[in-house]
Amino acid sequence: MTLTDRRTVSAKPRGLSEKEASRLLKKYGENVFAKGKKVSALNIFVSQFKDILIIILIASTILSFLMGDVTEAIAIILIILLNSIMGFAQEYKTEKTLDALKDMAAPTAHVLRDGIPKEIPAAQVVPGDIILLEAGDRVPSDAVLFEANDLQADESLLTGESLPVEKRANAEGDAGRVFMGTMITNGRGKAKTIHTGMNTEMGKIAGILTEIESSETPLQKRLSELGKYIAIGCLLICAVVTITGILRGENVMDMIITGISLAVAAVPEGLPAIVTISLALGVSRMLKRNALIRRLPAVETLGCATVICSDKTGTLTENRMTVRKIVTLTHSVDVHAEKDGASFFCGDEKIKPLKQDDVRMTLEAGVICNNAQLLRGKEPKISGDPTEGALLVAAYNAGINPDSLNKKAKRISELPFDSNRKCMSVIVEENGTRRLYVKGAPDVILDKCTQVYSGKEMLFTSKMKKEIIKKNDEMADAALRVLAMAYKDLPPETEKATVSMENNLVFLGLEGMMDPPRREVYSAVRKCIRAGIKTVMITGDHKKTAAAVAKELGILRWQSSLVVTGAELDKMSDEQLRHIAPRAAVFARVSPAHKLRIVKAYKANGNVVAMTGDGVNDAPAVKEADIGVSMGITGTDVTKEASAVILLDDNFASMVAAVEEGRVIYGNIRKFIRYLLSCNIGEVLTMFVGMLMGLPVVLTPIQILWVNLVTDGLPAIALGLDPPDDDVMTKKPRGTNESVFSNGLASMMIFRGCIIGLSTLGAFITVFKYGGLIMARTCAFVTLVTVQLIHVFECKSETKNIFHIKFSNNPFLIFSVLISALLMLVVIYIPYLRPIFGTCVIGPREYFWIFMYSILGPLISAVVFREKKNKHY
Numbered sequence: 001m002t003l004t005d006r007r008t009v010s011a012k013p014r015g016l017s018e019k020e021a022s023r024l025l026k027k028y029g030e031n032v033f034a035k036g037k038k039v040s041a042l043n044i045f046v047s048q049f050k051d052i053l054i055i056i057l058i059a060s061t062i063l064s065f066l067m068g069d070v071t072e073a074i075a076i077i078l079i080i081l082l083n084s085i086m087g088f089a090q091e092y093k094t095e096k097t098l099d100a101l102k103d104m105a106a107p108t109a110h111v112l113r114d115g116i117p118k119e120i121p122a123a124q125v126v127p128g129d130i131i132l133l134e135a136g137d138r139v140p141s142d143a144v145l146f147e148a149n150d151l152q153a154d155e156s157l158l159t160g161e162s163l164p165v166e167k168r169a170n171a172e173g174d175a176g177r178v179f180m181g182t183m184i185t186n187g188r189g190k191a192k193t194i195h196t197g198m199n200t201e202m203g204k205i206a207g208i209l210t211e212i213e214s215s216e217t218p219l220q221k222r223l224s225e226l227g228k229y230i231a232i233g234c235l236l237i238c239a240v241v242t243i244t245g246i247l248r249g250e251n252v253m254d255m256i257i258t259g260i261s262l263a264v265a266a267v268p269e270g271l272p273a274i275v276t277i278s279l280a281l282g283v284s285r286m287l288k289r290n291a292l293i294r295r296l297p298a299v300e301t302l303g304c305a306t307v308i309c310s311d312k313t314g315t316l317t318e319n320r321m322t323v324r325k326i327v328t329l330t331h332s333v334d335v336h337a338e339k340d341g342a343s344f345f346c347g348d349e350k351i352k353p354l355k356q357d358d359v360r361m362t363l364e365a366g367v368i369c370n371n372a373q374l375l376r377g378k379e380p381k382i383s384g385d386p387t388e389g390a391l392l393v394a395a396y397n398a399g400i401n402p403d404s405l406n407k408k409a410k411r412i413s414e415l416p417f418d419s420n421r422k423c424m425s426v427i428v429e430e431n432g433t434r435r436l437y438v439k440g441a442p443d444v445i446l447d448k449c450t451q452v453y454s455g456k457e458m459l460f461t462s463k464m465k466k467e468i469i470k471k472n473d474e475m476a477d478a479a480l481r482v483l484a485m486a487y488k489d490l491p492p493e494t495e496k497a498t499v500s501m502e503n504n505l506v507f508l509g510l511e512g513m514m515d516p517p518r519r520e521v522y523s524a525v526r527k528c529i530r531a532g533i534k535t536v537m538i539t540g541d542h543k544k545t546a547a548a549v550a551k552e553l554g555i556l557r558w559q560s561s562l563v564v565t566g567a568e569l570d571k572m573s574d575e576q577l578r579h580i581a582p583r584a585a586v587f588a589r590v591s592p593a594h595k596l597r598i599v600k601a602y603k604a605n606g607n608v609v610a611m612t613g614d615g616v617n618d619a620p621a622v623k624e625a626d627i628g629v630s631m632g633i634t635g636t637d638v639t640k641e642a643s644a645v646i647l648l649d650d651n652f653a654s655m656v657a658a659v660e661e662g663r664v665i666y667g668n669i670r671k672f673i674r675y676l677l678s679c680n681i682g683e684v685l686t687m688f689v690g691m692l693m694g695l696p697v698v699l700t701p702i703q704i705l706w707v708n709l710v711t712d713g714l715p716a717i718a719l720g721l722d723p724p725d726d727d728v729m730t731k732k733p734r735g736t737n738e739s740v741f742s743n744g745l746a747s748m749m750i751f752r753g754c755i756i757g758l759s760t761l762g763a764f765i766t767v768f769k770y771g772g773l774i775m776a777r778t779c780a781f782v783t784l785v786t787v788q789l790i791h792v793f794e795c796k797s798e799t800k801n802i803f804h805i806k807f808s809n810n811p812f813l814i815f816s817v818l819i820s821a822l823l824m825l826v827v828i829y830i831p832y833l834r835p836i837f838g839t840c841v842i843g844p845r846e847y848f849w850i851f852m853y854s855i856l857g858p859l860i861s862a863v864v865f866r867e868k869k870n871k872h873y
Contacts (some may be wrong), residue, residue, distance in 0.1 A: 016126070362509030445505070702836065
């Protein structure tokens with residue numbers, strides 16, 4: 001704002017005039033966010049054809065049309081379209097982050113114009129407008145408070161803090177300001193708008209989101225690398241075939257047809273579609289584990305994660321305040337949450353809290369001096385302040401009925417909590433006696449107490465006070481939020497609570513509460529440790545609170561581990577942050593910009609980063625991360641749209657389950673890549689060696705297409721459903737630069753491909769000598785399919801041979817092999833298909849040779865595998 005505009009704002013307690021508002025609207029524009037670039041449906045569909053394997057297939061299609069082989073060309077086109085439609089269907093969820101931000105902003109706002117309250121579209125709020133705020137309102141702009149009455153705002157969208165924040169008129173810093181998109185939870189207030197649209201805190205986040213570009217996932221990089229290798233291979237094969245043919249004096253047109261056949265053999269036509277199907281099946285399995293995948297490549301990327309940056313509230317914790325400890329003069333009670341309530345322990349002994357008078361009265365005081373409500377159902381729910389709600393739940397779990405107690409102790413008067421007194425008081429009448437109950441900050445309450453209750457009222461000595469103070473400090477060090485309870489009997493005629501009554505009190509006890517860790521997160525964190533994944537807590541909460549939860553969960557394990565605050569981050573350069581990131585376990589009191597820097601630091605160190613978040617403040621970091629993860633229950637639309645994964649139950653354990661599923665999927669992708677490429681190598685070798693030997697074309701392009709797409713396709717998909725290995729979450733994450741052919745996979749494929757090729761060629765030559773070309777091709781076709789269907793079982797494991805592999809754990813694979821075998825027989829025994837595929841009926845003699853050549857593969861593989869294993873040991 002300019003100086004003139006600031007003067008206009010400060011000089012208008014009655015609000016702007018309509019004329020001034022119109023001028024400022026023209027000057028600053030509407031109170032909306034700048035629109036980001038839209039990705040059209042057409043662009044998404046066109047992008048499906050940029051994969052190098054698809055480009056090779058398109059080239060093969062064009063050549064087939066030019067050569068007059070329309071059947072083959074149509075078959076390839078159908079495969080290309082199938083893959084593209086599947087990819088388009090999965091990716092047609094465009095970037096809607098800015099639209100979600102726009103929707104989140106208040107649709108209307110209450111302002112003061114010419115001294116008259118008006119309701120206007122939020123888009124028309126301008127700097128200088130006086131906005132009127134009440135409980136339940138969403139704040140339409142960033143504004144400075146000049147009037148506040150018990151005003152509280154839920155700023156978790158921006159700060160990540162789970163508790164409402166108290167707001168005060170004319171206070172310094174954020175305490176005197178309200179921010180666009182946050183929710184007023186209590187009280188009333190008036191504020192002058194200072195920022196609108198992109199200049200608001202939420203607008204700045206929208207600006208950050210537009211600057212973040214999506215990068216390729218590890219799988220996309222690996223498939224791109226694979227496509228390049230195949231493209232180079234195709235060009236080399238075609239070149240060698242053409243040159244060799246010309247040198248031998250062959251017909252140029254025949255050589256082009258042979259080249260096309262080899263290119264078709266070299267390209268795993270089904271691979272893009274099978275990868276897409278495998279990822280889609282992974283999406284379905286993850287959904288059963290409460291992880292919804294919005295972008296397909298994220299399924300596999302999850303398996304690469306080396307760092308999980310997790311929000312604390314609601315993800316690692318339950319997102320509800322819970323009493324964990326009750327301290328009186330003579331009792332120290334630990335409260336253990338359970339599925340159906342809670343248990344109370346003094347040391348190792350389980351107790352009934354209502355049988356201890358001092359504990360019972362402390363719990364009752366927490367109910368009586370309380371404005372929250374307990375809504376009972378299958379699980380008790382809270383209406384009102386979360387801290388007060390925790391006191392009600394603790395009493396309820398101890399056996400106190402809050403409704404019955406409040407009817408019995410009828411409230412006469414209340415002195416609300418305020419930040420100066422740091423306490424709340426109520427007068428109640430019970431059995432003709434009037435009593436003042438006080439609840440508040442321990443240091444304040446203890447100073448007001450002269451007596452203590454321990455079965456009876458007694459003098460509260462300085463020694464006793466020191467003991468209670470020590471207990472309070474211990475609870476505070478454990479990151480518990482502590483409230484003290486006290487009471488005082490009053491004359492029966494007392495009608496109104498006053499501040500002067502809050503002295504000479506009788507101390508009852510302390511109740512310490514926190515947002516407890518989810519039970520299932522303990523084992524999930526341990527699983528991450530075993531899997532070599534670093535868990536980092538990033539939160540807007542206080543350092544001490546964050547550290548206590550991190551220690552309890554095992555995230556903060558070593559003395560060398562760091563707890564870094566936002567203030568400390570501000571003093572660090574990006575290079576310094578990169579340096580300390582490996583030792584950092586907790587980042588506390590952080591802003592949206594901090595979260596983004598943290599994610600970038602881990603990525604710069606070569607990590608694959610998963611970032612969880614729920615509020616608007618998390619959206620930039622979630623989008624920047626390799627795997628952005630949002631919360632399904634508490635998450636905002638903004639964060640959901642920025643993310644690739646949504647946790648439907650807001651649970652860190654579901655995130656770890658998704659990582660495990662990602663690892664399984666990548667392992668299965670390796671299995672079917674091994675299978676498909678071994679088969680393709682075998683096909684190329686069959687065709688190429690046959691040509692060098694001067695034989696007729698061993699397999700026609702349509703036969704190869706049928707094998708690659710139909711008979712190979714189903715088993716490859718079934719490999720994608722293979723169950724996980726026992727050690728899937730005890731291995732370290734694979735490196736981002738690790739090739740899909742790592743750990744000897746390339747040599748396995750080449751070796752097995754050679755066996756497939758030689759077996760097929762052997763069957764062709766043997767039968768060609770006595771049965772002619774069509775019969776020889778038919779035998780080669782059947783041998784190729786049979787050898788490949790045997791090989792699919794070998795691909796289930798990289799460490800065991802076929803005779804030691806468990807077949808029964810994947811019934812889909814057995815079923816797919818049977819279907820593929822049936823489809824192979826269909827093109828031989830259905831008369832009208834034989835002319836299309838160039839096959840004929842074969843007899844027992846031919847099946848004998850097919851059997852002999854088919855069993856060579858697994859026998860040779862088993863011998864080589866055993867020799868290799870013996871050499872290793």
